[in-house]
Amino acid sequence: MQTSVVPDLAHTHARPVHWLATATAMAAVVAAAGLLQPRAQAASQAGQPRTGTAAAPAPAPDxxxxxxxxxxxxxxxxxxxxxxxxxxxxxxxxxxxxxxxxxxxxxxxxxxxxxxxxxxxxxxxxxxxxxxxxxxxxxxxxxxxxxxxxxxxxxxxxxxxxxxxxxxxxxxxxxxxxxxxxxxxx
Structure with missing residues (x-):
């Protein structure tokens, strides 16, 4: 077997601790994205009255x-x-x-x-x-x-x-x- 000229890269092998740290970081990013979403009240289109609920307005009577x-x-x-x-x-x-x-x-x-x-x-x-x-x-x-x-x-x-x-x-x-x-x- 021929030895590598490059030193052993032991830090490139994933261990369970690395996967746990990655999963925790991803969960934090997803949670932060959820907190930064616009409120339903502020998400109405320009020119439309804003209400405190996210429900769609009732249809106009026929x-x-x-x-x-x-x-x-x-x-x-x-x-x-x-x-x-x-x-x-x-x-x-x-x-x-x-x-x-x-x-x-x-x-x-x-x-x-x-x-x-x-x-x-x-x-x-x-x-x-x-x-x-x-x-x-x-x-x-x-x-x-x-x-x-x-x-x-x-x-x-x-x-x-x-x-x-x-x-x-x-x-x-x-x-x-x-x-x-x-x-x-x-």
């Missing part, structure tokens, strides 16, 4: 499953527009639905309804912003930053055909003092 206060006789009601957002600042989204009776001709009057979802139940109407009895229809419609905006279309007289509204008013609703307050858009 107006197709709600009972809307429309009297349509023998025809069905139809949701023509919908938009969702947190309107009252409670962290849960509400849905605003524009709905009308599904008439065969003309422009049937619309209603604007605010829906909420409670404990996984069927969505319920918590506010009526526009009554169908006002005989108005809705043009442009949006929900942004807790504000509902709409263009209301109406008629100057009973002689104006129901297909062709000749008046319009731009309005907005915002949650203030425990209720929705309607104002004119600037």
């Amino acid at each position: 107006p197709a499953t709600a009972r809307l206060p429309l009297e349509c006789g023998g025809v069905q009601s139809v949701v023509t527009k919908k938009a969702s957002g947190d309107l009252d600042g409670d962290g849960s989204p509400e849905t605003v639905a524009v709905a009308r009776c599904d008439a065969g001709s003309g422009t049937p009057p619309s209603g604007i309804f605010v829906l909420t979802q409670g404990d996984g139940t069927v969505p319920r109407v918590v506010a009526t912003l526009l009554e169908p009895a006002q005989k108005l229809s809705v043009g442009d419609f949006a929900v942004r930053d807790g504000v509902i905006t709409a263009t209301l279309l109406g008629y100057s007289s009973p002689n104006v055909p129901s297909c062709c509204p000749d008046e319009q008013e731009k309005v907005k609703w915002q949650w203030q003092g425990g209720k929705f307050v309607r104002t004119a858009q600037a």
Whole structure:
């Protein structure tokens, strides 16, 4: 057997003590990484409200499953527009639905309804912003930053055909003092 020119490297042979030291060091690194994770509260995306829980917000109510206060006789009601957002600042989204009776001709009057979802139940109407009895229809419609905006279309007289509204008013609703307050858009 030929002897090595290089001295014996006894320190390169792993012993149980070395494995134990390596395992302890790795456990310390993993524990430190776990402690340095961002808190669930601080991990929300920019622009979204932060809450103290890591639970996902409830989905916005679906107006197709709600009972809307429309009297349509023998025809069905139809949701023509919908938009969702947190309107009252409670962290849960509400849905605003524009709905009308599904008439065969003309422009049937619309209603604007605010829906909420409670404990996984069927969505319920918590506010009526526009009554169908006002005989108005809705043009442009949006929900942004807790504000509902709409263009209301109406008629100057009973002689104006129901297909062709000749008046319009731009309005907005915002949650203030425990209720929705309607104002004119600037």
